[in-house]
Amino acid sequence: MCSAQVQSPFYDQSAIWPGASDFKLAKNANVVRFKAGETLYVEGESAPYCYQVVSGVVKEYNTLEDGRRQVADFYGVGDLFGISELEDQLHTAEAITDCAVRCYSRDPFLKAVASCPKLSQQLLDTLMARLHSSRERMIMLGRMSAIQRVAAFLIRLSREQKATSNIRFIMSRQDIADHLGLTIETVCRALTEMKKRGVIIFESARLFSIQDTASLEEITHNSN
Amino acid sequence: MCSAQVQSPFYDQSAIWPGASDFKLAKNANVVRFKAGETLYVEGESAPYCYQVVSGVVKEYNTLEDGRRQVADFYGVGDLFGISELEDQLHTAEAITDCAVRCYSRDPFLKAVASCPKLSQQLLDTLMARLHSSRERMIMLGRMSAIQRVAAFLIRLSREQKATSNIRFIMSRQDIADHLGLTIETVCRALTEMKKRGVIIFESARLFSIQDTASLEEITHNSN
DNA sequence: CGTTGTTTTGAGTTTTCTCAACATGTGTGG
DNA sequence: CCACACATGTTGAGAAAACTCAAAACAACG
Numbered sequence: 001m002c003s004a005q006v007q008s009p010f011y012d013q014s015a016i017w018p019g020a021s022d023f024k025l026a027k028n029a030n031v032v033r034f035k036a037g038e039t040l041y042v043e044g045e046s047a048p049y050c051y052q053v054v055s056g057v058v059k060e061y062n063t064l065e066d067g068r069r070q071v072a073d074f075y076g077v078g079d080l081f082g083i084s085e086l087e088d089q090l091h092t093a094e095a096i097t098d099c100a101v102r103c104y105s106r107d108p109f110l111k112a113v114a115s116c117p118k119l120s121q122q123l124l125d126t127l128m129a130r131l132h133s134s135r136e137r138m139i140m141l142g143r144m145s146a147i148q149r150v151a152a153f154l155i156r157l158s159r160e161q162k163a164t165s166n167i168r169f170i171m172s173r174q175d176i177a178d179h180l181g182l183t184i185e186t187v188c189r190a191l192t193e194m195k196k197r198g199v200i201i202f203e204s205a206r207l208f209s210i211q212d213t214a215s216l217e218e219i220t221h222n223s224n
Numbered sequence: 225m226c227s228a229q230v231q232s233p234f235y236d237q238s239a240i241w242p243g244a245s246d247f248k249l250a251k252n253a254n255v256v257r258f259k260a261g262e263t264l265y266v267e268g269e270s271a272p273y274c275y276q277v278v279s280g281v282v283k284e285y286n287t288l289e290d291g292r293r294q295v296a297d298f299y300g301v302g303d304l305f306g307i308s309e310l311e312d313q314l315h316t317a318e319a320i321t322d323c324a325v326r327c328y329s330r331d332p333f334l335k336a337v338a339s340c341p342k343l344s345q346q347l348l349d350t351l352m353a354r355l356h357s358s359r360e361r362m363i364m365l366g367r368m369s370a371i372q373r374v375a376a377f378l379i380r381l382s383r384e385q386k387a388t389s390n391i392r393f394i395m396s397r398q399d400i401a402d403h404l405g406l407t408i409e410t411v412c413r414a415l416t417e418m419k420k421r422g423v424i425i426f427e428s429a430r431l432f433s434i435q436d437t438a439s440l441e442e443i444t445h446n447s448n
Numbered sequence: 449c450g451t452t453g454t455t456t457t458g459a460g461t462t463t464t465c466t467c468a469a470c471a472t473g474t475g476t477g478g
Numbered sequence: 479c480c481a482c483a484c485a486t487g488t489t490g491a492g493a494a495a496a497c498t499c500a501a502a503a504c505a506a507c508g
Binding site: 066070117127129134135178180 | 356
Binding site: 145146182183185186189204205 | 463464465466472473
């Protein structure tokens with residue numbers, strides 16, 4: 001396995017893409033700031049840019065004709081996004097928190113990557129890691145119950161924030177639901193159920209702690 | 225967008241990875257044959273090989289502790305697989321039809337790719353295309369109804385086989401169900417429903433034709 | 449021509465969704 | 479600092495979708 005890298009470590013400020021700052025095309029890249037809730041882009045057709053998070057958290061989602069949404073992923077510091085887009089669906093990126101992103105023009109970016117073995121190696125590793133995690137997500141969406149999905153998501157948050165207490169939901173319940181392929185109500189009920197079982201406790205709606213890591217992990221494995 | 229390439233064109237004999245045959249490591253790669261139903265590999269831990277389909281069709285799936293399966297994808301002639309694997313789940317590849325696959329030792333493969341810009345470009349394109357299609361699959365699993373998923377799958381088969389009549393299911397209903405995150409019965413009922421509506425007709429259980437392409441496409445878009 | 453495996457259909461149950469009400473925050477202006 | 483408004487989150491009851499279990503139909507194969 002190639003050197004895997006954790007995806008979206010929201011609170012890890014260390015550069016995931018250490019090469020990023022000494023990109024040949026770093027000069028082409030301007031850093032843009034967005035306020036929480038602002039849309040970075042909406043795209044139906046071509047995607048002329050790709051992006052890297054400098055600070056804050058961004059969500060990327062697809063909207064179906066009838067308004068249903070699927071949040072593809074959340075991106076944190078260091079994460080690249082906008083690399084492989086869909087043409088047929090409405091495709092949007094939105095700032096969850098205030099954030100700064102480095103924008104690369106797509107073609108020069110890809111050209112620079114192609115001409116530098118080190119960069120293309122990094123990009124390969126990144127893509128493989130992402131493919132890997134999207135595999136995990138397919139298992140989640142295809143074969144896990146509501147409570148299993150939510151439990152798995154809590155574990156992800158815990159890993160990313162490297163904490164078992166005072167873990168923050170940076171995203172809304174709606175975002176979580178749209179990411180997990182559930183409704184907002186079902187996400188709530190799953191959280192309440194885990195609270196009832198004493199697996200987690202809430203400091204507030206957006207802040208929780210894991211009481212019983214083993215049970216939480218067990219929920220993701222056992223079907224009841 | 226980078227030159228996208230269709231994934232898994234089961235019946236397209238043209239090389240998808242044109243560089244494949246003049247791989248520097250082609251000498252390291254031996255072609256192995258499997259009978260339908262045989263397991264190419266089962267892996268929990270490290271994945272020392274990656275593979276390319278020479279002929280036939282292969283399915284790749286993950287098994288959860290309790291036996292539920294998620295078929296990650298079906299691979300046809302030219303497709304690479306085994307590149308980005310999961311460590312935590314039981315991960316298996318199995319021949320659906322009789323087939324031949326070229327096996328590459330993982331490390332030399334990646335090294336050769338790294339040392340050849342053309343190859344790494346090809347691999348990058350492949351991975352991006354795959355990421356792209358896995359995005360589509362997440363929308364399917366997360367936000368589409370049973371009949372929508374099945375309809376989308378039929379369209380995929382039609383595209384891959386470049387036909388609207390006498391389209392073959394090379395895989396079993398169970399495989400389809402495990403790919404779409406449904407049960408075998410639900411897949412059957414969805415197919416029957418489309419047959420009733422006159423959207424498709426069956427030549428046999430594994431052979432069908434599309435009667436009304438527009439309606440089929442409409443099913444994937446409208447929620448009823 | 450029975451045996452075995454796959455696909456289809458049926459009936460009842462479970463899970464998740466929908467719609468509606470209620471609760472809890474959060475922020476702003478008085 | 480309080481009061482109100484607006485957004486976000488939670489709970490409940492009934493409906494819909496998909497699942498489970500069981501049986502029947504259909505194919506493939508020796």
